[in-house]
Amino acid sequence: MTWWVFRKEEAEKTIFSPNGKIRLDFNLKNNQVFYTVSKDGKSIIKKSKLEFEILGEDLFKNNLKLIRNRTSRHEETIETIWGEDKYLENNYTEAVFYLAESGKAKRIFTLRFRVFNSAVAFRYEIPPQPSFSTVTVKDERTEFNIDLNSICWQIPAYQPDRYEYNYERTGIYDLENSVHTPLTIKTPNGFYLSLHEAALYNYGSMTIKLNHDKVLSSDITPLSDGTKAHVNLPFNTPWRLIMIADSAIELTANRTMYCLNDPPSGDFTWVKTLKFIGIWWAMYVGEWTWAPGERHGATTAHAKEYIDAAVRLGISGLLIEGWNEGWEGDWLENGINNKFTVATPDFNLEEVASYAKAKNIELVGHHETVGFVDNYEAQLEDAYNYYAANGVHYIKTGYAGSQIIINGKKEYHHSQAGVNHYQKTVELAAKKKIMLDIHEPIKGTGIERTWPNLLTREGARGQEYEGGGLRPSHACYLPYTRLLAGGMDYTNGIFDITNNVKRISTTLARQVAYFVTIYSGMAMAADRPFIYEEKYPELFEFIKKVPTNFEKTIPLAGEIGDFYVVARKDRGSEDWYIGGVTHSESRRVHINLDFLDSGVYKAKMYIDGEDAHFRDNPYSINILEKHVGKSDSLDIYMAPGGGFAISLERSQSSGV
Numbered sequence: 001m002t003w004w005v006f007r008k009e010e011a012e013k014t015i016f017s018p019n020g021k022i023r024l025d026f027n028l029k030n031n032q033v034f035y036t037v038s039k040d041g042k043s044i045i046k047k048s049k050l051e052f053e054i055l056g057e058d059l060f061k062n063n064l065k066l067i068r069n070r071t072s073r074h075e076e077t078i079e080t081i082w083g084e085d086k087y088l089e090n091n092y093t094e095a096v097f098y099l100a101e102s103g104k105a106k107r108i109f110t111l112r113f114r115v116f117n118s119a120v121a122f123r124y125e126i127p128p129q130p131s132f133s134t135v136t137v138k139d140e141r142t143e144f145n146i147d148l149n150s151i152c153w154q155i156p157a158y159q160p161d162r163y164e165y166n167y168e169r170t171g172i173y174d175l176e177n178s179v180h181t182p183l184t185i186k187t188p189n190g191f192y193l194s195l196h197e198a199a200l201y202n203y204g205s206m207t208i209k210l211n212h213d214k215v216l217s218s219d220i221t222p223l224s225d226g227t228k229a230h231v232n233l234p235f236n237t238p239w240r241l242i243m244i245a246d247s248a249i250e251l252t253a254n255r256t257m258y259c260l261n262d263p264p265s266g267d268f269t270w271v272k273t274l275k276f277i278g279i280w281w282a283m284y285v286g287e288w289t290w291a292p293g294e295r296h297g298a299t300t301a302h303a304k305e306y307i308d309a310a311v312r313l314g315i316s317g318l319l320i321e322g323w324n325e326g327w328e329g330d331w332l333e334n335g336i337n338n339k340f341t342v343a344t345p346d347f348n349l350e351e352v353a354s355y356a357k358a359k360n361i362e363l364v365g366h367h368e369t370v371g372f373v374d375n376y377e378a379q380l381e382d383a384y385n386y387y388a389a390n391g392v393h394y395i396k397t398g399y400a401g402s403q404i405i406i407n408g409k410k411e412y413h414h415s416q417a418g419v420n421h422y423q424k425t426v427e428l429a430a431k432k433k434i435m436l437d438i439h440e441p442i443k444g445t446g447i448e449r450t451w452p453n454l455l456t457r458e459g460a461r462g463q464e465y466e467g468g469g470l471r472p473s474h475a476c477y478l479p480y481t482r483l484l485a486g487g488m489d490y491t492n493g494i495f496d497i498t499n500n501v502k503r504i505s506t507t508l509a510r511q512v513a514y515f516v517t518i519y520s521g522m523a524m525a526a527d528r529p530f531i532y533e534e535k536y537p538e539l540f541e542f543i544k545k546v547p548t549n550f551e552k553t554i555p556l557a558g559e560i561g562d563f564y565v566v567a568r569k570d571r572g573s574e575d576w577y578i579g580g581v582t583h584s585e586s587r588r589v590h591i592n593l594d595f596l597d598s599g600v601y602k603a604k605m606y607i608d609g610e611d612a613h614f615r616d617n618p619y620s621i622n623i624l625e626k627h628v629g630k631s632d633s634l635d636i637y638m639a640p641g642g643g644f645a646i647s648l649e650r651s652q653s654s655g656v
């Protein structure tokens, strides 16, 4: 064991973002590499160490020197296949530092920095070496030396419920344990930052802790053998990403994570975003069960009824959970026996799939692994073939369970073993032209740019936690925290708010707002179809219409945990959508419509009633219509725990 400490030959280099505002300083001094970051002359990251520890006989020596460095500019407009924005600007200044040992072994490695107008990113690269081809990473200690008087919004790492915790606002100085990324931070000099990573492959996920020197530092999730990763060379770590904004709302528009990922790895023009209903919430409210029996949800008959309902509702997909063997008894305990190609006797996949096909409804298949990855991997190829053979193009996977079992060992979901398993499913699915919605996933690091068939993830507390488990502020934290890691399947659209089992902290209008405020490439209208059809058909019109693929997204206003208002333009039409949510206090927002294109729009507004309240009057709603244009503005009321949604349909006669 030794420290791979970058040594010898002092060197200093300064790099600026394309607009000249963000400055990165690279510094090789007294055998250590340091970096610092500032914006407009104000400090963001003070002098921070970069250290990397390799395990094994064949040691890196620590007399390293800078061989050469190279700086270049990159300007590119990325066109996405789907997402919140069709075009992303990928503009940065890159500086690459090639370092080597000056001793006999002469091993080499590279540090690559990219400085964007709204972020700094860097990674460690280990090129092929003459003397060895594999490396065990014992540790990576990347410091982010941020002012200790900063505050952050965090969820704890290494916990049984993975990423599914309430966000807490704490001082950085008070952090006692490791926390997950994206870690959102506000510095005393006014910056909003998010520490995260991009392109996480074949490596432990980065969590963040306060180290012994009281400096924020990476804490790479270990494997069960205590090391962080076993890799073959060449190897690049994920990008260490520092998103930088002047306001909380500006931070939500940061797309650097995607830009740091590679372009699609093949032809993904077959990938299509989807809206779906599900044989799902009926289980949560106790009407049906996952397990076979009298109240079994996933029967052939129910599936056909739901397919018919999807057709009537104008929704393209149907999720069916609990169709396979393995749900009997305590499914969380017994999940080791789940069979992914064997249906229960009352469910016939072939019959349901051909019924769905005839009605033009996409089925969303389901694989609940309960974290027993060995059991799943043994069936993986067959399970995906089974769905593919039946024309099922979408699968929701699940990894409920506090840890996953891989090669007989308990591992963290966010360890290298977990990361590699999730990746295996994404690549196999791509081969079969299947799109994925991963629950209990590895966090998003933008790999959906390379693998666009990974349409969405859960990876935070979703609405299924309701029934006391969530505060109205939760959905006001997500845009500034979890959603910086990409889209989320939050299971929106629960209209039966006051059900006896899972009482939800929401107003009715807020349930449609989520379809705008929480982006997901696969968006679930999660309540039972009869609720939509019989009780609130006019409200459901919004869900039917709202797109899952946007041309552009313009965050309008918000503060972390308090509220969030965003506008999005449809990718397939000239229409716009606006959504907003507030925490447990009411709020009025003034929305200037100057972002609209020219012309006249018919605005349909779904707004909390003046007497609405998430606690005792959730159903009070006003549905209004009016014509507006870009010179207009709207004043919108949000009730405690409420929200609003607006569709803006451009009139045919527009375009003048």
Ligand code: NOJ
Residues within 6 Å of the ligand: 321, 368, 398, 400, 439, 440, 458, 464
């Ligand atoms: C947890 C998932 O988040 C949820 O959506 C699913 O219904 C259950 N696991 C059962 O698979």
